[in-house]
Amino acid sequence: MRVLHTSDWHVGRTFHGRDLLGDQEAVLGGLADLVVEEQVDVVVVAGDLYDRAVPSGEAVQTCVRVLARIREAGAQLVVTSGNHDSAARVGAFAEFAAAGGLHLRTQVAGLHVPVELADEHGPVAVYGIPYLEPDPARRALQACSDVPGASAEIGSRGHTAVLTEAMNRIRADLAGRPAGTRSVVLAHAFVTGGDSSESERTIAVGGVVQVPGSVFDGVDYVALGHLHGPQRLAEHLRYSGSPLAYSFSEAAQRKSVWLVDLDADGLAAVQRRELPVPRRLATAKGELAELLEAPEHAELEDCYLSVTLTDEVRPLEPMRQLQQRFPHAVHLEWKPATGRATAPLRYAEIVRGRDDHALADQFVADCRGSEPTGSERALLGEALRAVAAAEGAK
Numbered sequence: 001m002r003v004l005h006t007s008d009w010h011v012g013r014t015f016h017g018r019d020l021l022g023d024q025e026a027v028l029g030g031l032a033d034l035v036v037e038e039q040v041d042v043v044v045v046a047g048d049l050y051d052r053a054v055p056s057g058e059a060v061q062t063c064v065r066v067l068a069r070i071r072e073a074g075a076q077l078v079v080t081s082g083n084h085d086s087a088a089r090v091g092a093f094a095e096f097a098a099a100g101g102l103h104l105r106t107q108v109a110g111l112h113v114p115v116e117l118a119d120e121h122g123p124v125a126v127y128g129i130p131y132l133e134p135d136p137a138r139r140a141l142q143a144c145s146d147v148p149g150a151s152a153e154i155g156s157r158g159h160t161a162v163l164t165e166a167m168n169r170i171r172a173d174l175a176g177r178p179a180g181t182r183s184v185v186l187a188h189a190f191v192t193g194g195d196s197s198e199s200e201r202t203i204a205v206g207g208v209v210q211v212p213g214s215v216f217d218g219v220d221y222v223a224l225g226h227l228h229g230p231q232r233l234a235e236h237l238r239y240s241g242s243p244l245a246y247s248f249s250e251a252a253q254r255k256s257v258w259l260v261d262l263d264a265d266g267l268a269a270v271q272r273r274e275l276p277v278p279r280r281l282a283t284a285k286g287e288l289a290e291l292l293e294a295p296e297h298a299e300l301e302d303c304y305l306s307v308t309l310t311d312e313v314r315p316l317e318p319m320r321q322l323q324q325r326f327p328h329a330v331h332l333e334w335k336p337a338t339g340r341a342t343a344p345l346r347y348a349e350i351v352r353g354r355d356d357h358a359l360a361d362q363f364v365a366d367c368r369g370s371e372p373t374g375s376e377r378a379l380l381g382e383a384l385r386a387v388a389a390a391e392g393a394k
Helices: 021-029 032-040 057-072 093-101 134-143 159-175 286-293 294-300 318-325 347-351 358-370 373-392
Strands: 002-006 042-046 077-081 102-105 115-119 123-130 180-188 221-225 231-234 237-239 258-265 265-274 281-286 304-309 329-334
Touching: 002 032, 002 221, 021 032, 021 057, 032 057, 032 258, 042 180, 042 221, 057 077, 077 123, 077 180, 102 115, 102 123, 115 358, 123 159, 134 159, 159 180, 180 258, 221 258, 281 286, 281 294, 286 304, 286 318, 304 318, 318 329, 358 373
Parallel strands: 002 042, 042 077, 077 102, 123 180, 180 221, 221 237, 281 304, 304 329
Antiparallel strands: 002 258, 115 123, 231 237, 258 265
8 A cells, every 4th residue: 555645734824925825736736736746545644734724715725626636536634733723624524535535533532443454464553643732631531431542541741642542542443353354543743753843833731742753663554743854753653844945944845745655564665755946945145136136146036035134234125125026025124234124222221311303313323334324313203292292292
């Protein structure tokens, strides 16, 4: 059996205000072609199907079209909910969807019940662990403690405790299945040894965020979600990462999916397949005039661009000027080469012996890197007089 491991689609996410639905549909819809080319039997999505608990109608329709294309290509689908998703919304109509080959695993109480598949070597059990928020998951697990492998009491209140309980129940169910049953587990968690990026929402609870990889021992393959960079923690324990970059910290990542092959003995091979990049991410640093004129920056004109300006004086409307050459510039910082913008301000020394006019002038100088002009001083004076008149009228 061949499994295509994906996660963290985040359908509906924007990138510094730019709509990504078109890019997401192009990349995710292309998974259907991969299903055909690689003869994939089942596609798994290990959490964060959407970017928010209540996705927009456009995001839902995009997701529906993508899932339909993958199913039409011939693969079954197994999807779990992540920390960005609403488990109840993602899992709506799960029983009806399963009849069409879309298996939604979002209920804590049923995480030990696998999607049962089979190939020429026999049965394959695919278990989906929805994202387990520690306290609610702990209560939900204790409410259904009559299943094999369940603990009477879950003592700890962290991620490790609830995931350990979940895996105990899965291993108990697996032990009761026919000999030779292969197993795949989907989980959305921060496993020790993984590298994070800036685009993941923290799942820390009480200061404890990571869980040891040993929690997942005893199964053939673990398809992890949550971290957005593709990575291998062990041969059977991997993150596929997100299909698109969602922060500039991911600019160097090559987005990909894992092709997982199961034979009669379990995990046989894992191969990486890189995904297309709709628009490359890049960074640039320098003075505004140089960035706008230098021919060597031509290759950045079609990139999503993060710019750090080093001008000593903050330029006027720098983003507007940058976007005339770099239409996809989306992020801007000003860091003068002298470090003036980051120099600490000593409030008591700044205000000592200065009137409101002097303080306003200093504020402009600190923010922009240059003193206000004569016309600007006149506007500041007019504003201060208006404030004084309003206060005097009270």
